[in-house]
Amino acid sequence: MTKKSPKKVVLAYSGGLDTSVILKWLQTTYGCEVVTFTADLGQGEELEPARKKAELLGIKPENIFIEDLREEFVRDFVFPMFRANALYEGQYLLGTSIARPLISKKQIDIARKTGADAVAHGATGKGNDQVRFELAYYAMEPDITIIAPWREWDLTSRTKLLEFAEAHQIPIAKDKRGEAPFSVDANLLHSSSEGKVLEDPNDAAPELVYQRTIAPEDAPDKATEITIDFEKGDPVAIDGARLSPATLLAKLNELGKANGIGRLDLVENRFVGMKSRGIYETPGGTILHKAHRGIESITLDREALHLKESLMPKYAELVYYGFWFAPEREMLQALIDKSQELVTGQVRVKLYKGNVEVTGRTSPYSLYDKELVTFEEGAVAYDHRDAEGFIKLNALRLRTLAARKKKTGL
Amino acid sequence: MTKKSPKKVVLAYSGGLDTSVILKWLQTTYGCEVVTFTADLGQGEELEPARKKAELLGIKPENIFIEDLREEFVRDFVFPMFRANALYEGQYLLGTSIARPLISKKQIDIARKTGADAVAHGATGKGNDQVRFELAYYAMEPDITIIAPWREWDLTSRTKLLEFAEAHQIPIAKDKRGEAPFSVDANLLHSSSEGKVLEDPNDAAPELVYQRTIAPEDAPDKATEITIDFEKGDPVAIDGARLSPATLLAKLNELGKANGIGRLDLVENRFVGMKSRGIYETPGGTILHKAHRGIESITLDREALHLKESLMPKYAELVYYGFWFAPEREMLQALIDKSQELVTGQVRVKLYKGNVEVTGRTSPYSLYDKELVTFEEGAVAYDHRDAEGFIKLNALRLRTLAARKKKTGL
Amino acid sequence: MTKKSPKKVVLAYSGGLDTSVILKWLQTTYGCEVVTFTADLGQGEELEPARKKAELLGIKPENIFIEDLREEFVRDFVFPMFRANALYEGQYLLGTSIARPLISKKQIDIARKTGADAVAHGATGKGNDQVRFELAYYAMEPDITIIAPWREWDLTSRTKLLEFAEAHQIPIAKDKRGEAPFSVDANLLHSSSEGKVLEDPNDAAPELVYQRTIAPEDAPDKATEITIDFEKGDPVAIDGARLSPATLLAKLNELGKANGIGRLDLVENRFVGMKSRGIYETPGGTILHKAHRGIESITLDREALHLKESLMPKYAELVYYGFWFAPEREMLQALIDKSQELVTGQVRVKLYKGNVEVTGRTSPYSLYDKELVTFEEGAVAYDHRDAEGFIKLNALRLRTLAARKKKTGL
Amino acid sequence: MTKKSPKKVVLAYSGGLDTSVILKWLQTTYGCEVVTFTADLGQGEELEPARKKAELLGIKPENIFIEDLREEFVRDFVFPMFRANALYEGQYLLGTSIARPLISKKQIDIARKTGADAVAHGATGKGNDQVRFELAYYAMEPDITIIAPWREWDLTSRTKLLEFAEAHQIPIAKDKRGEAPFSVDANLLHSSSEGKVLEDPNDAAPELVYQRTIAPEDAPDKATEITIDFEKGDPVAIDGARLSPATLLAKLNELGKANGIGRLDLVENRFVGMKSRGIYETPGGTILHKAHRGIESITLDREALHLKESLMPKYAELVYYGFWFAPEREMLQALIDKSQELVTGQVRVKLYKGNVEVTGRTSPYSLYDKELVTFEEGAVAYDHRDAEGFIKLNALRLRTLAARKKKTGL
Numbered sequence A, B, C, D: 001m002t003k004k005s006p007k008k009v010v011l012a013y014s015g016g017l018d019t020s021v022i023l024k025w026l027q028t029t030y031g032c033e034v035v036t037f038t039a040d041l042g043q044g045e046e047l048e049p050a051r052k053k054a055e056l057l058g059i060k061p062e063n064i065f066i067e068d069l070r071e072e073f074v075r076d077f078v079f080p081m082f083r084a085n086a087l088y089e090g091q092y093l094l095g096t097s098i099a100r101p102l103i104s105k106k107q108i109d110i111a112r113k114t115g116a117d118a119v120a121h122g123a124t125g126k127g128n129d130q131v132r133f134e135l136a137y138y139a140m141e142p143d144i145t146i147i148a149p150w151r152e153w154d155l156t157s158r159t160k161l162l163e164f165a166e167a168h169q170i171p172i173a174k175d176k177r178g179e180a181p182f183s184v185d186a187n188l189l190h191s192s193s194e195g196k197v198l199e200d201p202n203d204a205a206p207e208l209v210y211q212r213t214i215a216p217e218d219a220p221d222k223a224t225e226i227t228i229d230f231e232k233g234d235p236v237a238i239d240g241a242r243l244s245p246a247t248l249l250a251k252l253n254e255l256g257k258a259n260g261i262g263r264l265d266l267v268e269n270r271f272v273g274m275k276s277r278g279i280y281e282t283p284g285g286t287i288l289h290k291a292h293r294g295i296e297s298i299t300l301d302r303e304a305l306h307l308k309e310s311l312m313p314k315y316a317e318l319v320y321y322g323f324w325f326a327p328e329r330e331m332l333q334a335l336i337d338k339s340q341e342l343v344t345g346q347v348r349v350k351l352y353k354g355n356v357e358v359t360g361r362t363s364p365y366s367l368y369d370k371e372l373v374t375f376e377e378g379a380v381a382y383d384h385r386d387a388e389g390f391i392k393l394n395a396l397r398l399r400t401l402a403a404r405k406k407k408t409g410l
Helices: A017-030 A048-056 A070-083 A097-114 A129-140 A158-167 A245-258 A283-299 A302-321 A327-339 A384-408 B017-030 B048-056 B070-083 B097-114 B129-140 B158-167 B245-258 B283-299 B302-321 B327-339 B384-408 C017-030 C048-056 C070-083 C097-114 C129-140 C158-167 C245-258 C283-299 C302-321 C327-339 C386-408 D017-030 D048-056 D070-083 D097-114 D129-140 D158-167 D245-258 D283-299 D302-321 D327-339 D386-408
Strands: A008-012 A033-040 A064-068 A118-120 A145-147 A183-186 A191-194 A224-231 A234-238 A263-269 A275-281 A345-352 A355-362 B008-012 B033-040 B064-068 B118-120 B145-147 B183-186 B191-194 B224-231 B234-238 B263-269 B275-281 B345-352 B355-362 C008-012 C033-040 C064-068 C118-120 C145-147 C183-186 C191-194 C224-231 C234-238 C263-269 C275-281 C345-352 C355-362 D008-012 D033-040 D064-068 D118-120 D145-147 D183-186 D191-194 D224-231 D234-238 D263-269 D275-281 D345-352 D355-362
Touching (some): A008 A017, A017 A033, A033 A048, A070 A245, A070 A327, A097 A118, A097 A129, A097 A302, A129 A145, A129 A302, A129 B384, A224 A245, A234 A245, A245 A283, A263 B283, A263 B302, A302 B302, A327 D302, A384 C386, B017 B033, B017 B158, B033 B048, B064 B097, B070 B097, B070 B234, B070 B327, B097 B118, B097 B302, B129 B145, B224 B245, B224 B283, B234 B245, B245 B283, B327 C327, C008 C097, C033 C048, C070 C097, C070 C234, C097 C118, C129 C145, C129 D386, C224 C283, C234 C245, C283 C345, C283 C355, C283 D263, C302 D302, C355 D263, C386 D129, D008 D097, D017 D033, D033 D048, D129 D145, D224 D245, D234 D245, D245 D283, D302 D327
Parallel strands (some): B008 B118, B118 B145, C118 C145, D008 D033, D008 D118, D033 D064, D118 D145
Antiparallel strands (some): A224 A234, A224 A345, B191 B275, B224 B345, B345 B355, C345 C355, D183 D191, D191 D275, D263 D275, D345 D355
């Protein structure tokens, strides 16, 4: 049926119905050995049930891999991306996009360890995730065989999927019988929801969609103020308490959730070519994004900042499209990281009913100089009269253009 | 004392103490005729007192120009800029920057009409505004003489200024005797505050600074929902009622103010080289910015949007630096306006205690296609299997790189 | 065998062996009516033999379309692209890329006229041209059926192709019996050669590859000097004689050929993901490119030029990838065309054994001002002392950085 | 007369008439101690005469600094810049610009060593060099006093300068009596000529202007072929012989000169606002530029190359404007250097009467894969059929746009 004939496949396995069906489909379609990989990226689900389920479906214990990736995820993927202030299409904090490369990387690691010749994922054929997974697989292992069941099988409706599950004794949770009113992806950085009830971009998202944040309306009537310490562009402490990357992000998530922060209702453009509508919740990330801009505002030179800003859309696009393990992303990261060497200091942030406001920033490396900016003259470095020369030479080309216009009328 | 010896100067005159001192200083220093120009850009002050004051200071009636520029300001400056989604340093909506070129343009128009050979403004020698005024003057009239009193005179302290005012019978309002705790600029788009109590970027801005918005905490507990109609990238109606540009922006300002929307506490980088801290309030502009992104999200093609986004920082920098009347800004505007031809439709926006959230968008030119994005296959335009080829060719260069790495170890 | 079942196909038909085989294959495979379209883009072949051959292969006279597109090609495709100074990967003048969209556009026009539901081209499955043809087809007619025989059929070797030709009474020119030592594409702008003897990028290209230029070694020992007049960025006259676009380019080709100008030996990156090596000859285009830069150098403002330059790589990439009929190309064109309004004047160019050197430029719209640049002071617009202020404010941020370094040691 | 009252000044001293006048003028105007710094950057003049002359003008031996900077210049300035393929305004190889930061750096080093509080240079008030020198001074020593005699003194004509020289017993070489017909700057990378006979951009440059190259017409009738080896983006050997950076560049200069390579007649835009016309000769640099592109063409990934290309104009602008020691240049350098890690291999270059042509390239890290590009199918990594999916998804957004157009007529 297909030219692929994998012997051993490493499957990104959540333990849920869909990836369980995939597991069984791989076994029955290819007659291959399946290795499951289940990762904790902070999606908020326990992992041990996935082990049990895998065993139940006949996976050998030595073929079941379960790993807590939360610290690695935040330290090596989320934080580098936040150094860039990355926003896709000006708004989206890239919560789903940034998780895929790490999962892919681990699948390839496991494939090498177990001698597997193939990998498989549960992403659909119309989304961005298939691209992100597969670009990362190929970037690490150029000749790996990739199985993308959603693009290959004929289980093209919910009914067929459930029939296959029943036929293969895959347990079906009661609430999975009916169709979910929307689909969800989640990790420590965010949750996203899309599809079904969200498909008309002119219908407001129902409140039940939101899982990571309470509504601003339900948040406390009193603002919460916190400080975040940064070192070289990364957050290291909240209210003076030093925290590991994942712990810190989890703490920010709590704070964001409680204050109704980080909701986004967006129509975005997928890499595969169509528009889609998503509801994103990035409580901690939203706080972090603003706070990072705050610390940069006093520690980054103007042109360093402007250069970063001008490249940010490209960086965000690369992450969104799935080019994390690509030389152009690494080149941009080198540029960005170079700029962050002294992005160190403290930001004070006010959280209130959906709002994040930077109210103070301080740094031993601050470039803000009260002397320079103060109304009264005096600072040695700045002579009012310099401004005239500055303006006149900046204007010279404009004056030449104006003179041409006077002369030629054009 | 200076090589300039203007005969007739067109002064940007607010009627306030500072520009009244400048008026008198011009007369006494240069012995020149002064023409005053007072514009209504929606700063919220009446203009007739400025006429009276100018007369009192000896300006001939035919030398007093007063003009309501609100519609021109919004239609020809604010709206074109909002088509670009311009944010300086990722955050600032450029409310002060965008007003300067229009004032300059009008001063030059009046200089031509009245045969004046010079123009003057009241911007200080450390700020951006002097640059914005003067670049615009020069771009229109290359040989104009420019007087920037704050860079020239010796009234370098508040005390000296007041002494000069008293010596020349300039009336001093009681509240101008003491130093203002911060300085303010305002127009229909925004108000900005800086200096004095705001100079330490680690001190939160006191509530008294805010003039255009109530605090989110004081805003209604119930959200307000409105619709905004757009045509070719510009807003034309609120809740179905067609409004002129200035009226529409004023209406959005009301709505924004009432819901605590549009506050920004920012440390930014000036064109003249130092960092400064400002408090900006852009209630209507903040709503408009989000709504414009909303209508673009369904009507703009992906690559059109990404191209715009990648050039936005440059566009915003040009506006902030004062290069409005420069070919590079006009070239970017041509690119942006080209993209807006079908940015037409309606956006629904929810306003609540500082938050602006797009909850719906619809357009006769929508590119959003439910068929394409829906989970179940069927759409003719999209075949799941196409994704494999798409990914494989996108991955080809990454696979080649990976193969090199395998071969060379580098 | 395939889901496509076209009734009537418009084929881009050269009259050569390959497209004749395609013609017959379309008839036999799909049983469909074939419409042939043969265009003169200056490739240097007569068109009437293509008509005869099409008739011979059973195409009805009303289904044979032959058109001289040279003027349209140069005026609406080549010249707009040269306004951008487009060079792919810093070197390639895009001669093949720019011809494809026009051919596609005409095929779609003919499909509409003849009621055809499909189009077909003879580009292979590994190259850029298939992408360029098909993106353009889809951009004009979203539901058109596209037949790309080289990706579909099983004539995967030269032998099979010849067998098919013989089996179907397709005449085979004697010199087509053997394999060509490389493959060629040509039009009025350039010719390109690739494949076979050129496949090792470390082997110098043999002289026989070159078709449009004589070797610099064989060119006259005396330089030729010409003038080119430009209007709004486009060339309009050579040595004072006004010429139509295609005639002008043909004349430049003659001059370039005779002087050994316009050869390029390049390894480039294809859109489909691999590197390839090509030999390009663009005699007239190389002269035009340099001359256009020459006239821009005195008529374009600095920032207009720098903005154009910064976007040129993107523009060139779009043309190379096949996104001519895409909004982002049109947006860039709007920006570029805006800049060309006064790019009018005359350039003098010296041609000598492969070299093109601009030796003079003059324009009624020149921004070059001898007064400003002359060593001795005097010009009113420029005061030496302005430079100090200009430098000091440009240096202010660097001094602040240096002061930080002194203070913190970092 | 001026607020500056330097005690000890480090002067960039060539030993020529102009800087000798400056030396004396500094002594007589400020009564300060003068330290001379004379550097060998390969300008082709001996340095010992400068020492003698300085002594003659009363400089104490311990205040005379002479240094051979050629290796440092090429290794740390020229080569990093060539990694970027930097061309200002698409054409200029930045030979003058790149030398200034190094001279400035050394002057500051000597100022620190000798306890000097000021530096001085001999650049005029209308050029770019004053900016380049001074930005670099300030970037290293924020409170340094800078003396720019050409902007300060009243020796505003050649006559006055000669009178001053005579009045102060400064020896005047015979050929310096009259005005030079143009002014020259030279170093190991290039020589530039401008002014006087070159001021009309419509007059061809006379042959006597050229100093570093023979005319292409005078070059040998037979081509010279060489190989250049690269490691990590830098050239390390010619024809297999390993050479130090300065020696290698000198060797390329010889080869370039002999073959009439590297002439450029350019009207460019200065940072200070006006256009100027220059004749540049960069014989070795022109070869190096082409060769570097050649080795990149097989070792750099497409997106790495395109990203570099898109940032090159910015990088070149920064170097031209004098922002070498600025964070934005360092950030770009980090990005560029990251890309060069495997830019290693050999390029074969043909030199012939002004032409430089890459005729071969090879590398252990080559990404060129004959298998992938070859006409006949077979390569595992590439399936012709993948192209269809690739094109269809790339076309999806264009089809959606086309469908909109069909539906709305817009």
